Amino acid sequence: MGCRLIKKASNGSLLWGVIVETEAYSQEEPACHGFKKRTSANETLFGLPGRLYVYLTYGSHYCVNIVTEKANWANGVLLRAISIPGENERIASGPGLLAKKFGLNKTHDNLPISVENNIWLAEKTASISMQKIIETTRVGISKAKQLKWRWYLQSSRSVSKREKGDRVPPKELSWYPTHLDGL
Template sequence: MKKHLFPKNFFCRHSKLVAPDLIGCYLTKKNNEKDQIKGIIVETEAYSQEEEACHGFHKITKTNKSLFGKPGTFYVYKSYGIHHCLNIVTDKENFASGVLVRAVFISKNNERLASGPGLVTKIFGVDLSFNSLEVLNNKSLWISQRKTTIEEKDLIQTTRIGISKAKNIKWRWYLKNSGSVSKRLKGDRMPKSK
């Protein structure tokens, strides 16, 4: 199984550089030998301790500790005590920086099946047990490099969603031609279903 197709220091960069590069990459969850779910990441958001919307803006806590961890690991947290959110830790250790996986397109399914961070973790069965796992070095949940080139014109860059602070920072990216995006920029029409 070829999972390690990322450049060596891919995750050791600022979250705002990693986030658009994760669009088009594959998220795969293996439940057992025969049962596997795979989809294409179509929407991401970047967070960094330099800005107030980041969980690590104030300090390191028991809950956000893994966000300060090794780049290329998962940071999973529970949002509003209801649903889990899947993030990839980026940049460097002891610095809170991560990319939230906001939406995933799963072929041969309803395009809206995983069109939001809570839906992504629900469909992929992600919970706190995946927190701090290495993205490329585990047998149950991983990300693999995209097979096609995605150019800047294929992406929409806009502001993040569902935050009350640092709302004007344009650190959300999504694939323009995807119907699985959680929320489109005003005036950007939903593409026709495939």
């Protein structure tokens, strides 16, 4: 949460945004793709940490996860929303929109996140640590719904789904990334 996802285009330009919403998944709980068994479809989730796990959902939208924890244990963090400076605040608010905006699809599955691979993470900005992060239940799952394994930056208008009762902040009070520093 709060880190910047950066993708370098073939023309050298950088597309970047701040991760403002995530969900976690682990082999020990039934909503995880690796809960029942290891298959060719979920193999990446059991791989080395720091790789992209990209899969197609509902037959039309890609979801992008970052593999975490350790090899041979299915763990990942789903990137749910990113706030991109200079873009519509909702352009990447949801896993499918995020993947589409960053041009990520099944060809990126199992790709190590690194500058050499033209997609990487940068440290979070100092202003993120001063923001309130909401911890709540995950979205769009039917199993292990009670686990509070979703987090979002409350002051961001780019969050895909807010906790009941949490209103979208007015634009003047919303947090929004303005520059890419510290690279």
